[in-house]
Amino acid sequence: MSRLEARELVIDVPGRRSGQALSFSIEPGQVWGVLGPNGAGKTTLLHTLAGLRAPRGGQVLIDGRPLAALGRRQVARLLGLVFQDRQDGFPATVRETALIGRHPWLSAWQMEGGEDLRLAEAALERLDVDHLAERLVSTLSGGERQRLAIATVLTQAPRIWLADEPTNHLDLHHQTAVMALLAEQAAEAGEGRAVMMCLHDLNLAARWCDNLLLLYPDGEACWGPRDAMLEPAALEALYGQRLATAEIDGAPVFVPVR
Numbered sequence: 481m482s483r484l485e486a487r488e489l490v491i492d493v494p495g496r497r498s499g500q501a502l503s504f505s506i507e508p509g510q511v512w513g514v515l516g517p518n519g520a521g522k523t524t525l526l527h528t529l530a531g532l533r534a535p536r537g538g539q540v541l542i543d544g545r546p547l548a549a550l551g552r553r554q555v556a557r558l559l560g561l562v563f564q565d566r567q568d569g570f571p572a573t574v575r576e577t578a579l580i581g582r583h584p585w586l587s588a589w590q591m592e593g594g595e596d597l598r599l600a601e602a603a604l605e606r607l608d609v610d611h612l613a614e615r616l617v618s619t620l621s622g623g624e625r626q627r628l629a630i631a632t633v634l635t636q637a638p639r640i641w642l643a644d645e646p647t648n649h650l651d652l653h654h655q656t657a658v659m660a661l662l663a664e665q666a667a668e669a670g671e672g673r674a675v676m677m678c679l680h681d682l683n684l685a686a687r688w689c690d691n692l693l694l695l696y697p698d699g700e701a702c703w704g705p706r707d708a709m710l711e712p713a714a715l716e717a718l719y720g721q722r723l724a725t726a727e728i729d730g731a732p733v734f735v736p737v738r
């Protein structure tokens with residue numbers, strides 16, 4: 481079990497005055513969504529929580545220990561990040577790429593073993609890219625790449641998931657499948673994981689997240705249980721966009737109004 485905590489955290493958005501200090505804790509079993517318009521700082525927040533960017537102030541802690549005090553390998557075992565953008569570093573197949581998820585668990589020159597391969601194959605199958613295992617990543621479609629990125633983190637098997645727009649490029653079926661996977665990671669009996677994701681789709685957030693953090697372009701923020709945060713007037717202010725609201729299957733649905 482691992483909990484991820486932001487304590488008086490001030491993220492460093494270049495060229496912007498320091499925004500609100502963020503103090504929240506993502507508990508095992510919880511699924512948090514980060515909402516906000518383009519440029520609000522969602523990716524910056526996720527990268528700061530992952531220890532890839534220094535904050536202007538405050539701390540990130542895992543199970544009460546400052547991230548800065550943990551080694552990179554230990555962080556990589558505990559925390560997985562699905563990036564919004566990715567480049568092909570060198571030619572690699574889909575299977576080889578998924579296996580990169582095992583690197584935090586191997587020593588410097590250790591080759592992946594049978595169990596690593598089994599985990600990678602299971603993750604590729606779960607993300608519906610197992611039929612592409614021999615293909616070069618450079619030949620994949622946008623949605624296939626996105627599913628491989630998630631399969632790679634699934635192979636890594638972290639206790640904490642940070643996902644930057646995990647449904648980017650995905651068709652409706654795969655959007656739902658990925659949200660179900662992330663919810664399942666959080667809910668897993670006995671070993672629930674802490675999950676936080678940035679989302680642009682309010683309706684996915686309303687359906688799948690239990691806590692929401694709203695990030696405004698001026699650095700202000702608010703967070704809390706989903707139902708309290710899905711206030712139409714607050715969401716309209718967040719996006720500068722009028723919304724119509726309905727309820728389907730017990731969950732609110734938001735539609736932009738022209």
Ligand SMILES: Nc1ncnc2c1ncn2[C@@H]1O[C@H](COP(=O)(O)OP(=O)(O)OP(=O)(O)O)[C@@H](O)[C@H]1O
Nearest residue numbers: 493494495516517518519520521522523524525564
């Ligand atoms: N290296 C950098 N140099 C200058 N500005 C930067 C840099 N990195 C990020 N920014 C700026 O910081 C702001 C926050 O960026 P960030 O990627 O966190 O936003 P976001 O909320 O994830 O946006 P989006 O919804 O478009 O993905 C943006 O205005 C961006 O242009």
